[in-house]
Amino acid sequence: MSEFVHDSVMLESAVDWLVTEASGIYIDGTFGRGGHSRSILSRLDAEGQLIGFDKDPAAVAVGRALMVEDTRFHMVWDSFVELRKGLDEIGAPGCHGILLDLGVSSPQLDDAERGFSFMHDGPLDMRMNPEAGVSAADWVNFTDETEIARVLWEYGEEKFSRRMARAIVQRRAEQPFTRTGDLAEVIKVANPRWEKYKHPATRAFQAIRIHINNELADLEKVLNAALEVLQPGGRLVVISFHSLEDRIVKRFMRDKSQGPKIPRGMPVLEKDIKRHLKVLVKGDKADQGEVRDNVRARSAVLRVAERLAGAV
Numbered sequence: 001m002s003e004f005v006h007d008s009v010m011l012e013s014a015v016d017w018l019v020t021e022a023s024g025i026y027i028d029g030t031f032g033r034g035g036h037s038r039s040i041l042s043r044l045d046a047e048g049q050l051i052g053f054d055k056d057p058a059a060v061a062v063g064r065a066l067m068v069e070d071t072r073f074h075m076v077w078d079s080f081v082e083l084r085k086g087l088d089e090i091g092a093p094g095c096h097g098i099l100l101d102l103g104v105s106s107p108q109l110d111d112a113e114r115g116f117s118f119m120h121d122g123p124l125d126m127r128m129n130p131e132a133g134v135s136a137a138d139w140v141n142f143t144d145e146t147e148i149a150r151v152l153w154e155y156g157e158e159k160f161s162r163r164m165a166r167a168i169v170q171r172r173a174e175q176p177f178t179r180t181g182d183l184a185e186v187i188k189v190a191n192p193r194w195e196k197y198k199h200p201a202t203r204a205f206q207a208i209r210i211h212i213n214n215e216l217a218d219l220e221k222v223l224n225a226a227l228e229v230l231q232p233g234g235r236l237v238v239i240s241f242h243s244l245e246d247r248i249v250k251r252f253m254r255d256k257s258q259g260p261k262i263p264r265g266m267p268v269l270e271k272d273i274k275r276h277l278k279v280l281v282k283g284d285k286a287d288q289g290e291v292r293d294n295v296r297a298r299s300a301v302l303r304v305a306e307r308l309a310g311a312v
Contacts, residue, residue, distance in 0.1 A: 008035030009297045010239055010286050014099060015039045017281060017304045018237045023047035024096030025087070027229075029080030029222060030054065031063050036099055041070055048072055051086040051095075055079055055129040055213075081221045083229050094231040100222065103241040104128075104209060118201045121181030126209045136208050140183060141176045145169045155216070155244065156207030164190045164204055180205075206242070216244060223252045227276055232309035235280070239302050246283075246301045253279050253305045277305040 015036060018026065022045040028037045031052035040050050051074045052063045063075030076086045080100065087095060126136035140148065145165045152161035167190035168183070177183050184201040191200035210216060226236050236253075240246040256276040281304035286297035 008032070008039075008101065009241075009294065009300045010284075010290070010302050011035055011039055013284065014101070014237050014239060014302060015043060017302075018097040018099050018235055019043040020233065020235065021048075021096050025049045025090075025092050025094070026051070027080075027083060027086060027095050027098045028052045028101075029083070029098060030101045031059050031075070032056075032101065033059065033062055034066055036101060037063075037066065037073065040099070041072060044072060046072075049074070049090060049092070051076060051090065053078060053080040053082070053086060055132075057129065057131065079218055079222075081218050081225060083222065083225045087229060094229050095234060096231055097235045097237065098226050098230065100219075100236075100238045102215075102219065102239060102245050118180055118184035118199055118205050121179055124177055124180050124183055126205075126212045128213050134212065136183075136212050137176070137178055139208065139212060140168055141172050151211045152204050152207045154207070155210040156203035156205075157244075158203040158207060160191050160193070161204075163192070166190070210244070216248060219245060219248055220252075223249070227256065227307070230307040232307055234307045236277070236305050236307070237302070238304075239300055241296070241299050241301075246303075249303050250283070253277055253303055257305065275308055278308055280304040280306055 019040060022043065024044070025048070026040055026044075028040060028050060031037055031054040034052070037050060037052050041048075044050065049072050052066075053076045054060055054063065055078065057077070060075060060077045063073075066073050067075050074086065074090050076082070076089065078085060083095075083098070087093070124135065124137040124140070127133050143151075145168075148168055149161045149165035152158040152164055158164065164187050167186050168177070171177070171186050177186075184199070184205070187201040187204045188199075194200045195202075223236075230236060238249045240249055257279045259275040281302055284302040286294075286300050290297045
């Protein structure tokens with residue numbers, strides 16, 4: 001068992017909204033260390049089933065141990081984009097609910113060897129699955145300056161992205177980056193205006209991590225995949241931690257609850273508008289007690305939508 005622990009954010013409220021049928025089939029798309037999954041299992045009866053997804057092999061190891069402990073649970077080592085794959089593995093046509101707890105987990109940040117954090121010096125990696133894809137070190141050492149600047153701006157909303165990209169390219173010409181502390185220092189020096197209470201490399205590290213793990217593109221894919229596997233009345237529960245994620249979730253739920261845009265003046269009956277979702281929660285925040293106990297909860301936003309019947 002890993003020494004690094006993860007406190008699941010908004011655990012009770014998320015599971016309260018998710019589980020509507022004790023004998024239902026549910027998906028925890030971001031297993032982590034199983035906090036939400038164990039809570040979901042506690043709400044299910046002997047017929048209920050839960051599928052967990054994670055790309056992180058350390059999380060998968062915890063999930064496989066839970067499979068031995070509880071036969072109602074099935075662990076899938078893959079991206080949550082592959083919702084259908086998990087359902088096929090247990091022979092289920094669809095599910096009653098999907099939970100997505102987005103972003104990086106506390107164990108990934110706390111373990112310096114994973115290379116996610118500028119606060120703990122370690123190998124510059126940042127991959128959710130260290131056995132697949134391009135590491136952050138390879139990316140910053142071989143990507144051209146314009147693309148680095150684009151990623152820092154687009155995924156980190158970093159206003160000094162060009163200065164930082166230029167500093168990275170100039171430094172790597174002398175010595176390639178291999179450590180998180182080294183990259184954080186170069187970015188810090190290139191940042192002329194530090195935000196109060198925020199490390200000057202925060203936005204840049206967030207951007208690189210999102211890009212390396214294809215997080216926003218995968219989020220858009222899994223939201224669409226959820227519509228295909230959720231049964232009528234099934235719920236999609238999403239916890240996001242920064243504005244880029246939340247914007248995608250908010251827009252998706254809004255659009256799928258309103259139905260397709262109808263040209264102005266075209267006569268359409270209300271009953272003929274095909275809506276896929278009904279929004280139940282539009283953006284709840286963690287209560288003060290949870291924020292006090294877990295600082296990560298401060299930026300959490302909970303959104304919930306229910307699958308409607310009859311939409312195609």
